Amino acid sequence: MSLINITNLAFAYEGCYDTIFENVSFQIDTDWKLGFTGRNGRGKTTFLNLLLGKYEYKGNISASITFEYFPYEVREQGFFTIDIIREISPNSMDWEIMKELSLLEVDDDVLYRQFYTLSKGEQTKVLLAAMFLKENSFLLIDEPTNHLDAEARKKLSNYLGKKKGFILVSHDRSFLDNCVDHILAINKTNIEIQKGNFSSWWRNKELQDSFEIAENEKLKRDISRLSGSSKRTSEWSDRVESSKHGATNSGSKLDKGYVGHKAAKMMKRAKNIESRQQNMIEKKSKLLKNIESNERLEILPLTFHDNKIVELTDVSIYYDDKIVCEDVNFTMERGERIAIQGKNGSGKSSILKLIYGHDIPHNGIVRKNSQLIISYVSQDTSDLYGSLSEYADKQCIDESVFKSILRKLDFSREQFEKNIENFSGGQKKKVLIAKSLCEQAHLYIWDEPLNFIDVISRMQIEKLLLEYQPTILFVEHDCAFCENVATKTIEL
Known part of the structure; x- marks a missing residue:
């Protein structure tokens, strides 16, 4: 077990005004099986490329292991599959290769077929098996399911569930639930890590979102109420203060000290209310930042005359x-x-x-x-x-x-x-x-x-x-x- 430390990471593409990451810090255990989720365009693949050292960035990424990226680029598609595997993992023994393929339910005969003759699903499985055979490596697996049918996805998910030490980008909920033990999520304003699978992370997110929405509504009502109360108190204070000056001008024997004390007391109360209101506004500003847009979509289907x-x-x-x-x-x-x-x-x-x-x-x-x-x-x-x-x-x-x-x-x-x-x-x-x-x-x-x-x-x-x-x-x-x-x- 070792740690991957990300400290104050900041990155934006050159010539682009959008900041992808800003002062991001967190830790990853290399034994974890991380599902990586977040909306399209948030920077999941960009983050994997930063781990691979492909872009310049601010901050620090430190790790004592080697990062390996999937999908692996096979340049010589005409080579036999066994040669492709040995290119990726040269120290692997034949029995180790056979064992990995059997775990993925891939027939041994693919080893002596040209790589391009394999189906997309077979190629995915072969390359992942080869990459897991590499020692001291941490796999960055970027959407491996896009060319896999439902049955192949299930087999691959079962295989990954028996492994450790990877970040898996996938949008398939069932697939993630079956093979990860932590979720790495890119939210609107931060990156968070939670223990569990996608479903447990989503339940926690829904609870947090519901709490923030309810708290936001409560604070809105309280701010509105305090705003009205502050205005009324300030008006009372002004009227009392003006009555003191009015009493002076008319020659009244009204106790100006008492009136002044009362006006000051009301002014203090108004300032206390204003301070409480400001605290609530600041608290409110910290809510709703990571609530995702989940607006209702619409469609206008036509009704056909025949059933x-x-x-x-x-x-x-x-x-x-x-x-x-x-x-x-x-x-x-x-x-x-x-x-x-x-x-x-x-x-x-x-x-x-x-x-x-x-x-x-x-x-x-x-x-x-x-x-x-x-x-x-x-x-x-x-x-x-x-x-x-x-x-x-x-x-x-x-x-x-x-x-x-x-x-x-x-x-x-x-x-x-x-x-x-x-x-x-x-x-x-x-x-x-x-x-x-x-x-x-x-x-x-x-x-x-x-x-x-x-x-x-x-x-x-x-x-x-x-x-x-x-x-x-x-x-x-x-x-x-x-x-x-x-x-x-x-x-x-």
């Missing part, structure tokens, strides 16, 4: 004479929220594209009404470029509504000035989601919409779908999201 939306009968999809899936049969009715699940390569995305209207080679029958309006969210964000205003104009959506949705999904106003190609992966996905929410449609088709999107935004999207209950067909590997949202599941 039956889509019907597939004996559909098989093939590419270059290779069958991807076959004999797919299902009917989708109005108001259903259907999750399509299955292993990577089982044809989930192809089914969605086929229903949307892409030219997908297939056999069988796909029935949908020609008047059916579909809103589609793709997995791919590589074609996003230009400003948000240009994108809204190109997509024929209301720019003000589009940007309002992005604000609710935690986009800063400064973000609106940047081009989309410079956004993070999660921010690009939010652009696609916001575009879809602007569109009135009978059917929403979303293909892995939550890749890279932060947990709080996922919860916002969940609430939206449960409240408005649009007809939606989607592929998503986040187990918690599927369990909460789907009314029916189709397994390929």
